[in-house]
Amino acid sequence: MSDFYNSISDNYEDIFQPNDKQINFLTEHAHGKILDIACATGKVAKKLQDKGYDVLGIDLEEKFVDKAINENKIKAIHMNMLYVDKLEDSFGLIYCIGNSLVHLDSKEKINEFFKKCYDKLDTNGNLVIQIINFYPFLKVDDEFLGTLPTIKNEKVEFVRKYYRNGNIIRFNTVMSAEGMSIENDVNLFPITSDELVELVEQNGFRNIKIYGGFDKSDFDKENSRPLVLSAEKQ
Numbered sequence: 001m002s003d004f005y006n007s008i009s010d011n012y013e014d015i016f017q018p019n020d021k022q023i024n025f026l027t028e029h030a031h032g033k034i035l036d037i038a039c040a041t042g043k044v045a046k047k048l049q050d051k052g053y054d055v056l057g058i059d060l061e062e063k064f065v066d067k068a069i070n071e072n073k074i075k076a077i078h079m080n081m082l083y084v085d086k087l088e089d090s091f092g093l094i095y096c097i098g099n100s101l102v103h104l105d106s107k108e109k110i111n112e113f114f115k116k117c118y119d120k121l122d123t124n125g126n127l128v129i130q131i132i133n134f135y136p137f138l139k140v141d142d143e144f145l146g147t148l149p150t151i152k153n154e155k156v157e158f159v160r161k162y163y164r165n166g167n168i169i170r171f172n173t174v175m176s177a178e179g180m181s182i183e184n185d186v187n188l189f190p191i192t193s194d195e196l197v198e199l200v201e202q203n204g205f206r207n208i209k210i211y212g213g214f215d216k217s218d219f220d221k222e223n224s225r226p227l228v229l230s231a232e233k234q
Contacts, residue, residue: 016040016098017043018043018044018047019214021213021214021215022044022097022214023044023047023048024214025128025214025216025228026048026093026095026128027048029095029128030048030053030092030126031092031093031124031125032054032090032091032092032093032122032125033053033054033055033056033089033090033091033092033093034053034054034055034091034092034093034094034095035055035056035057035058035087035089035094035095035120036048036055036056036057036058036095037058037081037084037095037096037100038058038059038060038081038097038098038100038103039057039058039059039064039065039068039074039076040059040061040064040098041067041068041071041072042057042064042067042069042071042072042074043072044097045057045068045074046072046073046074049073049074055074055075056074056075056076056077056087056089056091057075057076057077058078058079058084058087059076059078059079060078060080060081061078062078065077065078081096081100081104081113082104082109082112082113082116084113084116084117084120085116085119085120087120089120090122090125091121091122091125092121092122092125092126093125093126093127094117094120094125094126094127095127095128095129095130096128096129096130097129097130098130099130099132099188101129101131101191102132102188102189102190102191103188104189105168105187106189107189107191107195107199110189110191111199111203114127114199114200114203114205115203118203118204118205118233122233123233123234124233124234125232125233126230126231126232126233127200127205127230127231127232127233128230129196130214130226130227130228130229131191131196131226131227132148132225132226132227133193133212133219133221133224133225133226133227134169134190134191134192135192135193135222137162137169137190138190140164142164143163143164144161144162144163144164145162145163145164145169146161147160147161147162148160148162148225155177156176156177157175157176157177158173158174158175159173159174159176160172161173165187168187168188168190169187169188169189169190170187170188171185171186171187172184172185173185173186192221193210193219193221193227193229196227197210200231204233204234205234206232206233206234207230207231207232207234208229208230208231208232209230209231210227210228210229212228213226213228214228
């Protein structure tokens, strides 16, 4: 398990909780079997499963997969997202949310991922991707690029900062919980909305839409923080 995810695994569900807009958006795009890529502890998949959907989760981190299976009672497999083509089933919805896509470290790997997702989707199946809108960060010339809003509740505080590191972005986090503070760095590939649409389109997807969040707000390249993409296999 990576140092980043190992350090936050016990508090992951305190930091990241599914919300109604997120679940409603996924439900609107769901039919047939569902694949949750980078499912973490399976909270989102569990919400969809409780609505009657047949959901499978995959994640690279074994500890997350164990929690998904044993605590949230979903079907989950320890698997790299680039091996999605090894799965036997096809799916009506494949989603990868929580900025997980950009852990792939190049456009070539992201392109490979989209190709494999297309092949694993049923006809008229949907792909949903959610990442951070990196465009505003890439316009900054300084090493320090900016922050995301701090996540804070009665159990945890999670501070998120972005720094330039050559052609990639260093994502710095500080988690404070139970009297301790843990700092971590992880590298992310800052793909832009235009590049994302180009790759999805060249892999055969159609009806491509970009939103500024799961509430379907208009996407503003200059100002939107989230980037949510939906696309359909035809």
